[in-house]
Amino acid sequence: MPATLTQLLAQTDLGLRLLTPAGSAALDQPILWAHSSELADPTPFLSEGQVLLITGTPDDVEPYVARLVAHGIAGLGFGTEVVRDGTPDALAEACIRHGLPLFEVPYRTPFIAIARFIADRVAVDSYARSTWALGAFRAISLAALRPDALGSALAELARQLGHPVALVGATGAVDRVFPAHALDAAARASLVAAAEPLLRARRRAGSTVLLGQESFTLQTLGAAGRLRGVLAVGGDALDPADQQVVTGVVALAGLALEQTRATDAARARLRTAVWRALLAGDPATAAVVAEPVIGALPAGPVRLALFAGASVDAAAEWLELHPAPFFARDGDDLVVLLEAGAVADDLATRFDLRAGVSAPASLESLRAALAQASASRDRSSAGAPVSAFDDLAGGGMLGLLHTEDARAVAAASLAPLADEPTLLAILRTWLDHGGVYDAAARDLGIHRHTLRTRVAEAERLLGRDLTSFPARADLYLALQLVP
Structure with missing residues (x-):
């Protein structure tokens, strides 16, 4: 890890002397850098976690120290015998009141020696973290060669980070968690609730959520418009090396999930072929083709739901990942065969689609059902995105003229x-x-x-x-x- 004031003060060759109480937790906070400045207010030029080195006594000691503390300065070093002998008592008292570590730098110790010690430690720490990141990603890559590539890679990521890792699938459900019992039922429910808006947006995004006592970073997987899931990584503060490893795993997981798209495309083409056989009035052939890959067709009667909208592709992917009745693409439309009595409102609302639903029909009469669903969909609206043919038929021929x-x-x-x-x-x-x-x-x-x-x-x-x-x-x- 980077240098701390405790480590800096322990360097006997520097001859530094602590003027504020020892044992303060502030002495063990990481120091990111050291700067010298004699400005009345140097805080605009400093960053949190740095050490400030000075040789002159500030004009207004109390507000000066208060500003340094508010800015997150890690410590203050006073160089003696340059402007004056010894460190001003007023400065020491103000630092004690505000809890800012103050140390005295003898004349023989140049400020550059302090900066060099801190810089060397930062460089060593950065090299160590980069080496760890390379080793961690190598271990994750080797894990990805196992039969369950994605699960093995995520399990190794959790082990390397020392924090839990979870994957929410494209369905919006928690797919897997590592370690297996890292999240209880309440935490899983909160994770699903946090991932849902990211998946609904259908674009690459990230967010954070507090699950129990630990913060999780959420990152979508897959390309915009066809997200494949959300990766959740625990840890309150991931450093750049951690982020580097997580970014690599996001790419790896996205690739693994994307590879399933070829299979999905083949299944989509098969579904379309089955649908065309049904439209041709040949349900027997359609059933034989469908059974080995997409399962048995509904026996009937069914209601044919015809969906249209910009997100029919996303709706088809969602149906592919859920236990669902038969569905298929029909050109730019999505066709779903619903068991009698079922409704299509949830799918239309979830993906902002318009839909028409036919009257109950047998598999042999789906062409007529398609015409009914098309006529019903033409009468759907933003306020009523799903229109049923039963309602349309109830209005008689006059109902068809309400355009x-x-x-x-x-x-x-x-x-x-x-x-x-x-x-x-x-x-x-x-x-x-x-x-x-x-x-x-x-x-x-x-x-x-x-x-x-x-x-x-x-x-x-x-x-x-x-x-x-x-x-x-x-x-x-x-x-x-x-x-």
Whole structure:
């Protein structure tokens, strides 16, 4: 480790003398460097953990020492017989009050000798840590040659660091922990909660989380858009050598996890082939192809869910890593066969997708189910990302017309009556009664001849003959679509 004041004071050839109480914990803190400065406030030019060397007495001793302590200065050395003999009592008293170690440097000891001792120790420590890092990564690389390459590498990383290491898979669950019992159930739950937003973001990122009494550094694995997991490494303060080893393992783990993508791509192509066989009305062939690799197909009836969005690839990867019903890519879309009664809301919410769900269908009638799901998805919205065909069918044929285009046409056809709200109400009542004048007139509380006159007025304004069923049906639909 780097030099400490205890080690520095022990160098008899330097002749240093401690003027503040011995036994202070501050004497064993690492010293990163030594600087000399006679400025009234040298702190802007110093870093935490350094030693300051001076020869003159500060003008305001109390605030001077307070600033050094607040800045994290490790110790203060006073060179005697340069400006004055001995160390000022006021300076010693202020250092004692503030807990700042103060030592006296004799005239025969140049400040450069102190700086050289500290620099040599820093260099030795840096070399030792670099050597350790090389040895640690060599051990990790050898461990990666074992059958369970990833698990062996992570276990060796935990052993080298002396801190626990955990891997959260792309599914969001804790995949493995080293040592095996390093995290209890509560810590595992907290780790999953901390990793979840990183995986959801689908971009490379890192964070920290406190699990029990230990801080963990989290780092995503894999490329942006197709993350393969999150690596969690324990340790409150990892030094550069530790970070170097962890960075190497992140790359190694990412490579190991990325190698599974070739297998995933082959499985995706097989799923697409099975889906095409199902669409062709050949579930027997589809079942034979699917069984050895992706398992048995659902027996039916099933609901076909059709998903679209920028994250369908991520959704497919997530389904591949979870126990899930049959799914496949269909061009830019994702198809999932759900057991009757299941819903697709969770997948749509998790990956910000739009989806349509068909009515229950057999495996032999999936082409019709696909059309239903497509029609339903076209009516999904940001507020309701999943649309079910059952709801669409419940609205009858009129429900299919509730689109922006249909409403625009309806508004245009009724524009001549825009200033006649009473006439619009009369037409709605008349058509609700099937165009029967007597029944509609009684409901409106007017004479049937008056009603005939008002309908004739509407025909004149609209430029349409309302004696035929198609004309009445068209008007009825327009009135339904325009409030």
